[in-house]
Amino acid sequence: MIISHTVGATLFVFITKNIVNARKLEKEILRLDRLNMVGQMAANVAHEIRNPLTSVRGYLQRMQMKNNYCISKEHCDLMLDELDRTNLIITEYLLLAKEKVSHREVRCLNSIINTLYPLLYTNATAANSSIRLFLEDISTLYLDENEIRQLLLNLVNNGLDAMPSGGTILIRTYINQNKVVLSVSDQGTGIPPKLIEKLGTPFFTTKTEGTGLGLPICYRIAFRHNASIVAETGPQGTTFAVNFSLPTN
Ligand SMILES: Nc1ncnc2c1ncn2[C@@H]1O[C@H](COP(=O)(O)OP(=O)(O)OP(=O)(O)O)[C@@H](O)[C@H]1O
Ligand SMILES: [Mg+2]
Numbered sequence: 001m002i003i004s005h006t007v008g009a010t011l012f013v014f015i016t017k018n019i020v021n022a023r024k025l026e027k028e029i030l031r032l033d034r035l036n037m038v039g040q041m042a043a044n045v046a047h048e049i050r051n052p053l054t055s056v057r058g059y060l061q062r063m064q065m066k067n068n069y070c071i072s073k074e075h076c077d078l079m080l081d082e083l084d085r086t087n088l089i090i091t092e093y094l095l096l097a098k099e100k101v102s103h104r105e106v107r108c109l110n111s112i113i114n115t116l117y118p119l120l121y122t123n124a125t126a127a128n129s130s131i132r133l134f135l136e137d138i139s140t141l142y143l144d145e146n147e148i149r150q151l152l153l154n155l156v157n158n159g160l161d162a163m164p165s166g167g168t169i170l171i172r173t174y175i176n177q178n179k180v181v182l183s184v185s186d187q188g189t190g191i192p193p194k195l196i197e198k199l200g201t202p203f204f205t206t207k208t209e210g211t212g213l214g215l216p217i218c219y220r221i222a223f224r225h226n227a228s229i230v231a232e233t234g235p236q237g238t239t240f241a242v243n244f245s246l247p248t249n
Contacts, residue, residue, distance in 0.1 A: 040202065040203075043203070044213055044217070045089070045090065047211045047213040047214065047217070048089045048150065048213075048217070049086045049089055049090060051150075051153055051157070052082035052083065052085045052089075053082075053086060055078075055079075055082050055122065055123070056079045056082050056083060058122055058123075058126060059078065059079055059122070074118070078118060082119075085146065088146065102144040103146075104144045104225070105143065106140050106141070106142060107140060107141060107142075107143040107145055107148075108138075108140050109138060109140075109141055109143065109148070109180065109182060109244075110138065110173055112145055112148050112149065112152075113133060113135060113152065113173070114133075114135075116152060117131070117133065119153070120152075120153070120156050123160060124156075124169060127160040127161075127163075127165065128166060129163055129165060129166065129167045129168065129169065130167075130168045131156070131168070131169045131170075131171065132168055132169070132170050132171070133171050133172075134170060134171070134173075135171075135172070135173045136172075136173055136174045136175070138173050138174065138175055138180045139175075139180065139246060139247075141180055141225075141244050141246075141247060142225070142247055143225065144221075144224070144225070147221045147224065147225070148225075150217060150218075150221060151218045151221045152171070152182070152184070154214040154217060155184040155240050156171070156184055157214065158214060158215070158240075159185070159186030159188065159238070160186070161207065162186050162188030162189070162237075162238060163186050163187050163188045163237075164188075167186065167187040168187060169184065169186050170183075170184075171183070171184055172185070176243075178245070178246055179244060179245060180243075180244040180246060181241050181243050182241070182242045182244070183240065183241040183242070184239065184240050185237055185239040186237045186239075187236065188237050189235060190233040190235050190236070190238055191231070191238055196233070199215055199231060200218075200219045200229075201216070202216045218240075218242075225244060227242050227243055227245070228242075228243050229241070229242050229243075230243065
């Protein structure tokens with residue numbers, strides 16, 4: 001193809017302008033991406049610290065209602081634990097320019113559940129519901145205790161939100177086909193089929209007060225533990241089962 005000198009020059013200017021515009025656009029997209037990420041991280045932090053803060057508020061409110069400002073050692077320890085957890089989460093997220101590293105150690109899943117039980121019980125009582133534990137003999141796993149607490153708390157809170165008052169949450173641990181399973185079942189009305197594929201999508205929520213980060217965090221924690229999460233739902237309720245592989249020697 002022959003292009004005259006003037007037409008060629010015009011074409012060159014045109015292409016150069018387009019390249020400059022494309023670069024500008026690229027930079028703008030990158031800037032917006034970063035802004036978006038900052039926004040997502042801020043919402044993530046807010047979500048994570050709201051759970052422990054709500055618990056501490058619950059304890060303080062109970063004291064205020066009873067007009068009894070004496071505090072038992074057990075409740076004091078629980079509140080301090082929750083505040084420490086808040087602090088830890090903030091510190092971790094402030095450091096989070098890159099993916100957080102899990103601190104996994106050989107732990108007993110049942111012990112973590114038992115330690116968290118008073119908190120779960122308090123949340124369930126506040127929602128006029130109850131919690132039952134059915135913990136079988138299971139082998140130890142490589143777990144990040146803080147992350148497993150977050151996972152369990154998020155699943156139980158979702159179960160409590162899904163149930164009318166008077167319902168029961170069942171937390172089970174058992175072995176199934178070479179996997180250690182942690183399951184959380186509720187007696188809610190289930191998840192509508194059209195919403196199932198959206199589970200775990202960041203910011204997907206059907207709650208006015210929800211941030212829609214609870215399940216994405218659970219899926220991320222499961223992923224870090226090489227575990228999978230399977231949800232089974234129906235009109236009788238929903239079960240989220242977290243399947244951990246047994247450690248190989
Ligand atoms: N056990 C459950 N029963 C019924 N619906 C559920 C259950 N768990 C999750 N969902 C649905 O999935 C959505 C997303 O859950 P997710 O935990 O990610 O966010 P959220 O609970 O809405 O808000 P957040 O956890 O940030 O407070 C919920 O809004 C709800 O519609
Ligand atoms: Mg939730």
